[in-house]
Amino acid sequence: MNRRVIRRIIAVAILLFPLLPSGAFAADATARAAQEGPWVEPGLAEKLAGGARTRVNVVTKAREDLPAASSAGPVLQTLSRMPVVTLRADRAALERLLGQPGVVSVSEDRPVPPSLGESVPLIGADRTRAAGLTGAGSVVAVLDTGVAVNHPFLGGRVVAEACFSPSDPDYSATSLCPDGADEEEGPGSADSESGPCANIELNCDHGTHVAGIVAGDGEGLEEADGSGVAPEAELVAVQIFSRFDTDDFCGPGASPCVLSFTSAQLAGLEKVLELSGELPIVAANLSLGGGRNTTACDTDARKPVIDRLRAAGVATVVAAGNNGYTDAISAPACVSSAVAVGSTTDQDTISDFSNRGPLLDLFAPGTDIVSSVPGDTYDSLSGTSMAAPHVAGAFAVLRQAFPGASPAELESMLKDSGRGIAYPGGPTPRIQLDDAALGASVRPGPDQFFSSRGRIADNVLVSANSTMAVQVAGTAGLPATGLRAVALNVAAKGDLFNSGSVAVHASDEPEPAGNPLFYDATRYASTLIIAGVGADGKIKVVNRSTGPVRVTLDVHGHTLAQAAAVVGGGYLPITPVRVADRTVVPALGSYELATSGMTGIPAAGVDAVALTVMLKSSSTGTIRVYAAGDVFPADANADYPANVPAQLFTIVKPGTGGKINLHNLGFGTVEISVEVVGYFTSAQRASVLKAVGASPVARGLTIAAGGTKALSFTGVAGVPTSGVSALGLAVVAKGAANGVVSVVPQGGSSTARVVAYAAGKDSAGFTIAATRQDGTVVLKNEGTSPVTVSVDAYAALTGR
Numbered sequence: 001m002n003r004r005v006i007r008r009i010i011a012v013a014i015l016l017f018p019l020l021p022s023g024a025f026a027a028d029a030t031a032r033a034a035q036e037g038p039w040v041e042p043g044l045a046e047k048l049a050g051g052a053r054t055r056v057n058v059v060t061k062a063r064e065d066l067p068a069a070s071s072a073g074p075v076l077q078t079l080s081r082m083p084v085v086t087l088r089a090d091r092a093a094l095e096r097l098l099g100q101p102g103v104v105s106v107s108e109d110r111p112v113p114p115s116l117g118e119s120v121p122l123i124g125a126d127r128t129r130a131a132g133l134t135g136a137g138s139v140v141a142v143l144d145t146g147v148a149v150n151h152p153f154l155g156g157r158v159v160a161e162a163c164f165s166p167s168d169p170d171y172s173a174t175s176l177c178p179d180g181a182d183e184e185e186g187p188g189s190a191d192s193e194s195g196p197c198a199n200i201e202l203n204c205d206h207g208t209h210v211a212g213i214v215a216g217d218g219e220g221l222e223e224a225d226g227s228g229v230a231p232e233a234e235l236v237a238v239q240i241f242s243r244f245d246t247d248d249f250c251g252p253g254a255s256p257c258v259l260s261f262t263s264a265q266l267a268g269l270e271k272v273l274e275l276s277g278e279l280p281i282v283a284a285n286l287s288l289g290g291g292r293n294t295t296a297c298d299t300d301a302r303k304p305v306i307d308r309l310r311a312a313g314v315a316t317v318v319a320a321g322n323n324g325y326t327d328a329i330s331a332p333a334c335v336s337s338a339v340a341v342g343s344t345t346d347q348d349t350i351s352d353f354s355n356r357g358p359l360l361d362l363f364a365p366g367t368d369i370v371s372s373v374p375g376d377t378y379d380s381l382s383g384t385s386m387a388a389p390h391v392a393g394a395f396a397v398l399r400q401a402f403p404g405a406s407p408a409e410l411e412s413m414l415k416d417s418g419r420g421i422a423y424p425g426g427p428t429p430r431i432q433l434d435d436a437a438l439g440a441s442v443r444p445g446p447d448q449f450f451s452s453r454g455r456i457a458d459n460v461l462v463s464a465n466s467t468m469a470v471q472v473a474g475t476a477g478l479p480a481t482g483l484r485a486v487a488l489n490v491a492a493k494g495d496l497f498n499s500g501s502v503a504v505h506a507s508d509e510p511e512p513a514g515n516p517l518f519y520d521a522t523r524y525a526s527t528l529i530i531a532g533v534g535a536d537g538k539i540k541v542v543n544r545s546t547g548p549v550r551v552t553l554d555v556h557g558h559t560l561a562q563a564a565a566v567v568g569g570g571y572l573p574i575t576p577v578r579v580a581d582r583t584v585v586p587a588l589g590s591y592e593l594a595t596s597g598m599t600g601i602p603a604a605g606v607d608a609v610a611l612t613v614m615l616k617s618s619s620t621g622t623i624r625v626y627a628a629g630d631v632f633p634a635d636a637n638a639d640y641p642a643n644v645p646a647q648l649f650t651i652v653k654p655g656t657g658g659k660i661n662l663h664n665l666g667f668g669t670v671e672i673s674v675e676v677v678g679y680f681t682s683a684q685r686a687s688v689l690k691a692v693g694a695s696p697v698a699r700g701l702t703i704a705a706g707g708t709k710a711l712s713f714t715g716v717a718g719v720p721t722s723g724v725s726a727l728g729l730a731v732v733a734k735g736a737a738n739g740v741v742s743v744v745p746q747g748g749s750s751t752a753r754v755v756a757y758a759a760g761k762d763s764a765g766f767t768i769a770a771t772r773q774d775g776t777v778v779l780k781n782e783g784t785s786p787v788t789v790s791v792d793a794y795a796a797l798t799g800r
Contacts, residue, residue, distance in 0.1 A: 033758055038098055040207030041107040042712065043420075048091040056089045058097060058106050063253065064565060065102025072096040098589055121798065122346065122365055123390060124434025125229045128397050128443065128565075133437050135396030137403075140214050141272045141284040141314075142389070143265065144207030146176070146192035149236035150537045151208060153216040153228075153372040154235065159782070160275055163239040164267040172246040175651040176204070176239055176258065179376050183267070190237035193374050197435040202243060202258055205373040209381050210236055212372030213389035215396070228371070229393025229433065236275060240264040250273045260288055262301060269305040270314070270722070276312045282399040282407075284309060285392040286338075287319045287385035289330035296359065298333035306413035307337050313337050315407035317392040321355040327425055329355045339411055342385040343367060344430050345774045346723070350423060362414060363421050363430035364390035396435045401437045414438075435685075442665055447484060447559050447688035448568025451653040452477060457553035461495060462502075462543040468551075469507055473537025476555055483533045485691035485795070487557035487651050489635060490529060490541075493550045493587025494521035500545020501762075504553075507534030511542055514792035516730040518762045519549060523620065523639040525649035527766050528556065528649050530795035532691035557608065557651050559689050569607040569624045570686025571797045572769035573678040573726045574600035575745050577754035580674040585664040587621075591672065592628060595658040598676045605683025608653045610768050612753050613662070614740075615640040615647070621666015623648065627655030632663070640670060645756040649766045651680070658754035677743075677752045678726065678768060687725040687797035692718030697791040703781040708744060710776040711791060719796050726770045727777060728795030729750060733757035733765075739783015743769045751780055757787060769796065 015779075047054060056070045058702070069085055070078070073093035087093065089106075094706035095105050096098040107452070120126055128134075139159065149158040177184040177193030188194060215235055216228035219504040219635040227354040246249050252258035265286065272284045297303075306316045320342045321330030333340035333355075340359055343351035343366025348487035350356060351367045354755075366387030373379045398410045405413070417436040418429025454476025462468045474480035490501045499513035509532060519525040531539050543549045577599045585591045595601045595609060614639065615623060622636035638648040652660055664670045680686070695717040703709050713719045713727065731754045733741045738759050742751035755765025769777045781787045 008324045016671050020380065024561060037646060038097070038103045039105040040094070044106065045091070045094060046106055047190055048089065048094055051090065053088055053090045056087055056106050056383055057304055058085050058087060059083060059104045060102045061104055062102065063101070068100050069097060069103055072252055082391070091733055101735070111667025120226055120229060121720070123229070123394070123431050125397070127434040127445065128437045129227065129231060129383045131438055131443070133397045133400050135215065135233030135393060137280060138230070138282040138396040138399045139234045139236055139279045140392050140396055141212065141232070141236040141238060141281055142207055142211045143238040143240050143272070143284060143286050144210050145204040146190045146197050146207045146239040147211045147235065148193045148208040148372065148374040149191045149237060150193070150370045151374070152221055153212050153218065153374055155214060155217050157234045157280065158237050159234045159367040160184070160186060160236045162268070162271045163189045164264040165239055165270070166261050166264055167242065171244065173242045174243050176241055176243055190239040190612060191469065196243055197409065202256060205379065206287070207237065208373050209371045210285060210385065210389045212329045213369060213386060214285065214393040215553050216372055226632065229390055229403060231281050231395065233396040234273065236281065236595045237278065238268040238271060240268040255289055266302060266305060269302065269309065269501065273305060273312060276309070276314050281314050283315045283317050283392040283395040285317050285389050286332065287388050289319060289321050289333055291331045291357065292323065292328045293331055293334035294328045294357065295725045296336040296347035297331050298336055300332055300335050301338065302332045303335045306332070306335050306615060310337050310407050311339065313407060315395050315411060317341060317388050317395070319388040321361055322353040322383050323355055323798060324353050325355040325357065325576050326423070327357040329357060329359050334359055339391060341384060341388040341391045341743060342428065343384045344421060348419065348421065348430060349771060349773060350421060351382070351788055353382070356423060356428065360428045362391055362418065363387065365426055379658045390433060394431055394436070397433060397437055436648070442567050443684050444563035444565065444567050444684055445688065446562050448564070448570060449559055449608070449689050450564070452555055452567045453633060454478065455554050456551070457551060458639045459550050459552050462541055462549050462551055464543065464546050464548055467511070467542045468538050469538045469540050470553060471538055472533050476554060478558055479560065482560045482562050483537060484559045485530055485563040485689065486555045487530050488529055489554040489556055489637060490517055491524040491526040491636070492519040493518055494519055494545070495548040495550050497521045498545050500543060500547070500549060502549065502551065503542040503544065503694070504529060504531045505540055506532035506691070507536055507538040507540050509534070509693050512694060512792065514543065514730060514790065515732060515762070515764065516694070516766065516786045516792070517764050524552070526634070526648065526766055527730070528651070528725045529730060529766055530689065530691050532693055551729050552635065567682040569680030569682050570688055571678055571680050571768070572686045573768070574674045574676065576677050576750045578675050578750050580672055582671050582673055584674055585662065585670050587664065587667050587669060590661050590663045590780040591620055593660045593662065593674065595654050601676060605681050606653050606654055606658070606679050607682055608680040609660070609676055610651050610678045611649070612675045612677060612767060613648045614645060614753055614756060615670055616645045617666065617668055618642055619666060619668030621664060621668065621670060622672070624665060625650045625652050626661055627653050628659035629656035636665065645740070647753055647756040647765050668683055673752065675752050690796050690798060691743050692793050692796050695719065695793045697793050699790050701789050701791070702786055703779060703789060704786050705781060705784050708778050708780045710778050712776055713793065716793055719793055720798055723798045724771050724775065724796050726768050726797040727793050728766070728768050729754070729777065730792045730794055731755050731779070732762055733781050733787050734762050735787035736760065736785040737783060739785065739787055741787060741789060742780045743767060744778040744780045745770060746772045751782070757783070
């Protein structure tokens, strides 16, 4: 097992009450896991099908269970103290592990890139940085296991250091100060890469991880994907932990370990108070604590110095603890003048380990947070330890925006602007830093959506099994530079009685495996997709057929890589609403929709709406969807065949009076059903649209007649693990009989149709699907026979 598992355990254990056995909580967690039976990472069994092998980490209840687990497959790594072994496993090895009673969990030993880019956009810190609010001019004190002061992520911004690390032979405790004394001050005194903390078995990584969340700056660093909350703030590093060499305090088999005496915390806080007269310190972060407190613990020995710090303009930000209490938090977070912080996930649910209750002040992201660790590298930790520094960094950003505000006023800004997380005893706000610092008003920014309509390719011929580059930037009224993505209506028809499929991708990205559109020679098949645009302003169209294909490309909107002079639209999903149900549109006639009649769509400020349209007719024809009052567009959203249902997805701006026209260019009537799934607006802050390059989500997934399947986007390339409100999905479906695949919303009775599939044929459709609370999207087969589907993600709508 690699060091990541050890670090995650330490992130939990370090929040125990000082001098409690550090292994107690980890042991309790293992016991709970064992009661539920072995946990296997979702998708691992499928990955091992067909003789495949992969690295897995196996956690057992005790080290005594390791020999049996190790017999399941070739051993790659074992640890000296933790009940974990890394194996190379196949499907048979996995089955053997599941049959062993001592196994707690089996998960893939997966390499991952650093990605502070996940939690920082969730709280809006990417927007505050873009607005120039970086925490510059403020200092945050990190009282922890020391800091790797020369880590490139911290950029040489540690401006003061001190160490308070008591030795006590009665506790088998020794100092971690680099010079061996119980107290040390000055450069190098809190450097976790020197002195006893340089010993890898102690894992003094925690403080460096916390410091990176506060103030890491990943710009210009290839290894770092993203930055901390306040990337130009400075840091004071204070070492307040000691080494313990007895299981009496570390827990069975867990020594040596690092724990913090309350006296060391007091000395460290007093040092911060002293430095606040010389440095513009705005917050002191304590990612430690323990105990169970349902009322304020204002008799705590640390309260007087916390009060003094607050009066001096310094907020003391404290992790709430990792015991999973629903009505209590740890000390010193329970001190009424401290800022107590709990942990949430990327999906804005409460982390299962997080303490909470009436004493909790704020939530912040704390699950699977990647930040700096010693050795100039990065790793993932979970805990309220990781949530607290998000808030400490937020104080630095707010101090820059509001230099005269007191800690109480800054705390109120975070509370008043936060996203309410509901639970018994709550709600408690999760910080939304951009709202606190910038207000709720919308500003121009990258990846905002602009409605546009124009043809960039007109009935062009793409040869058999070939790729054609198409210029997008600077054509059809689109900007000549900075174009990031386009909403593209793609129409294709076989030129020599042939059938095939068409794919579209950015010119500088690899050709995707998926097929967003299938065509034949009978009519123009069409779909809308979100396509990234290459750095050269081009896209590529791929014809997958032994014959040529005629292709027409029409842009229905675009995004930019930088802020425009005006505000663009952000996306807000709604519970799908059916606004037309089997309405008959006469030949060469029109049907008008009004946004005023769409439940969930505001009366004003709507830039565009996202619609799914189902078509059925006894004859052939085309449908054009466009703003009322606009010139009749050249492009058809869809050709519909005779006697076979067809479906289209479109993003269309409302016209005069908020109305949208659906015109039937056919010589027979057509029956239409229309659902609204969301809208773009520049009047309020909403999700921006980011193309993700046709990333595979599912292949050959069978859904029974009337059945459902949940799609998980964990590990899908380009899809963030946090802050995703909706996803642009291309769905290919094939069944023995005609049917429809729909998206089942989190609430509401109306599904949103994605693709109408014809019996025995591959049929493709597109939608923007809102994610559920757990981050999934649920598909439903509304046909009478099983259907096989494949899904690719083309866009993620994220942030605010």
